[in-house]
Amino acid sequence: MHQKLCQHRLARHSHAVQQQQPQQQHRVLLPSATYKRRRELVARASEPPQNPPTDSANNSSKPAADTPAGGPSSSRLQDILNEASQALKSSLSLLKDAAGTAFLPGYRPSSSSSSSSNSKARAFKSYSSLLNASSRAQPQSFQPGGVESVPARLQRLLTGQFIKEAQGGSSSSSAPQTFDARLAAIQFELQAQLQAEEAAAQQQQQQQQQQQQQQQQQQGVQTPGPVIDVVPEPATAAGDTAVPSYAAAAAGSNPATSAPPSAAQESPEQQQQQQQQQTETYPATTYMLVLVTWAVFLLQWWPALPELWRLLQQAGPVKAATALLFMYPDTATTHALCLDLAKVQAGTGLSGFFTSGLLHSGLAATWLYSSTLADAGRWLEIGWGPMELLATYVITSFCASLAHVAAGSTMVGVSGAGAVMGLYTTWVLLAVQHLSQDVPTARLGINIGVLLLLSLGLGLVQPAIGAASVFGGMFGGVLALKLALPLAVGLRWSLSVPVLLLLFVVRMGIDAVKLSLLLVVPLLVAAVQGVLGVVQAVRKV
Incomplete structure (x- = not known):
């Protein structure tokens, strides 16, 4: 039961x-x-149950209602x-x-x-x-003793x-x-x-780090630290205009004034990136324009040196210095590049609207505007690009020449001063619009005011420059803000196609020379060997 x-x-x-x-x-x-x-x-x-234990205390504490009907068992x-x-x-x-x-x-x-x-x-x-x-x-391997x-x-x-x-x-x-x-x-x-x-893993990691440090010390490689490039602020030509540090860093530090970080502090990748950045931001087009300006000046004055020497002997050093500083010589280079109103009226001298921007009247104007071109042109080239700089210079040259023709003061126009003034005007307007917090625009305004006064003074001394050309160039600088970018696209195509054709012709010429050498050299060698064989045979006879 x-x-x-x-x-x-x-x-x-x-x-x-x-x-x-x-x-x-x-x-x-x-x-x-x-x-x-x-x-x-x-x-x-x-x-x-054989020997049921007796628990009187527990049994006494329990009520009678909880006790089963079967008793203790x-x-x-x-x-x-x-x-x-x-x-x-x-x-x-x-x-x-x-x-x-x-x-x-x-x-x-x-x-x-x-x-x-x-x-x-x-x-x-x-x-x-x-x-x-x-x-x-792996808990199986962990078995403490006992x-x-x-x-x-x-x-x-x-x-x-x-x-x-x-x-x-x-x-x-x-x-x-x-x-x-x-x-x-x-x-x-x-x-x-x-x-x-965990302690063993940390100890192993510390040992590996110590070994790496010892290897680096043996190889003489120092741990790279934070490098701070101190970029100098160069001065402009017409004043001590401060240069924004970000643009100077993009253009690269001046090695003569700032000490570059050592090679041990920079990795090869960082050095390569810096070299590439300096190559991309190097104002080559600006320096090319400055070089062309001075080359044109030398071509102008080289044939006129005998006349300048004769003037020095006859009229004295004052008149000779005045002619060298403020006048332009009547040479073939000047006639080829200047704006001639007679040719324009005849319809043959239209190129003078653009080439006259490379001419300056005398050594003083050439030095002043070439330094101004170097100062403003590098910022435009870094900010816009080389083709945009060329487009701006073309627009300002054309506007300066057109203003000189409209004024009709002289039959010959020298528009270099107006072209550079227009270029500087474009740079000042861009700085005011986009770099007002980084560039001291007040000092830029003073610079352009000083340049304007000097240009007007040179225009009074030399009528070929004229005030109309200066103001026309400045108006062209304002127009360049809208017209430079689309014109730069056309300049890229117009310059890249001839350059590619020229490279193709040069490559074909080099290949033709190689083929001719491959054909002519064996013939020459065979002819020389034949002559030597005949000479040896005659000697034996």
Whole structure:
């Protein structure tokens, strides 16, 4: 009767536990030791109590309504059944949570109504997560002396032996008496292992860094540090106009005034980038225009040197110096490049509208406007580009020549002063529009005012320059703000096509010379060998 009652209650309790637990996709396999433990508990519950312990205090404290009708034997049987059910419930939930946590990713342990089973499940969950984390650090190799290894403990826990220890019983006196104590011991061992591995990794990294530093010291390479380029601020021709530091840095530092960083402080890639940046921002077109201006001046005055010497001898040094400083010579170069109104009226001198911008009247005007061109032209070339600079110079030259023709003061016009004044006007307007915070625009205004006064003074001394040409060039500088960019596109095509054709012709000429040498040289060698053979034969005879 007792055996049937125990089996019926155990079956009903197992069915209730299965309904409370969530359905899983994978079936949890229980070890054989768990089934053995359950059979032992069932057999123990089915046996009649032989020596029931007497607990008068507990029995006296319980009310009469809670005492079963079967007497002391039924109370003992109920205690045994409660113990068996609690053991089975805790073992099933803990083993299920252990297997799910260890083998199923993302598994969440099920909740239980008993507070003790919840605490044990949470403890076993943390223990399983520690085991999963320690599996990557090879916990099998960590076996302190006299301490049970981690895999062995995991096997004991999964086989159900932790039930006795969790309930207070222990198979050996040296092992911890509670599950929490064993969990704390294992956590301490795992933390010690992880700390030892981290310390070893840090020590190895420090050794590698020391070796790298020693190699760098042996090779004589210093560690690159922050490099600050101090860019000087050059002065303009007509005044001490400050130069914006960002543009000076883009154009490259002056090697005569700023000490460049050493090669040991810069990598080869940084040096290559700096060289490329300096090459791209080098104002080559500006310097080419300045060079052409001085070349035209020399071509003008070279044929006139005998006349200048004769003037020096006859009229004295004052008149000779005045002619050299403020006059232009009547030479072939001047007639070829100047604006001749007679030719314009005849329809043959239209090129003078553009070429007259390269002519200046005397050494003083050439020096003043070439320095002004070098100052303003490099900023326009860096900011816009070389073709935009050429387009601006073409527009200002044409406007200055057109204003001189409209005024009709002289039959010959020299428009270099008006062209450079227009170029400087474009630079000042762009600086005011876009660089007002970086460029001292007030000083630029003073510079252009001084240049305007000097130009008007030169126009009074030399009527070929004239005030109309100066103001016409400045008006062309204003128009260049809108017309320079589209004109630069046309200049690129008009200049690139002839250059490509010229390069093609030069390449074809070089190839033709190579082919001719390949044909002529063997013939010459054969002819020389034949002559030598004939000479040797004649000598033998």
